[in-house]
Amino acid sequence: MKNIYLEGSSEEEFMAKLCQKFREILTEKNETPVIDKVELLSRKETAKFLNITLVTLHNWTKSKLIKPYYKGRRVYYKKCEIVASLTSIES
Template sequence: MNNNNNNSNDNPLLVQMTKDELIRDVEQVVRKVVNQIQIEQQALKNEKLTYTRDETAEILNVSLTTLHNWNKKEILKPCAKIGRNVYYSKNDIQARLNA
């Protein structure tokens, strides 16, 4: 019995293209990859490691009074205080969300 199925493994597709066309196609692929890497790197740069009291309260869906009480009870303590500004670490906030 003769099996004449067109499996891509059995019959490779051959395409004729010029050197310039090949270079153009490779450049397009490389450009797409580089753009994706740049987007991912920009997202990492924009990712915050600390949050203000207001941001933290919003993320945790609690009031500023609750944050103050959690600080007193050592449930969630700020990681830094600069002047009158209090900051909470991203990891501590995430741990509280998971609790």
């Protein structure tokens, strides 16, 4: 590890310049974190998307073909997981 010695600047001046440089770098890149929005479907929406009945959806959920997500008493399914499970069945 190298030691760096700075002369002619106070600690506060150095920290201010360092913070300013970090701000410049961050604004130049202008990179904001990308958060993928997960589309949740209700039971009815999922059944309609798959063109199946609610009974079939219930059976597929019980047999763990499709993973459910619960919020309170409501059941939701991730659309990306539904599509992935369909493609894995076709393979």
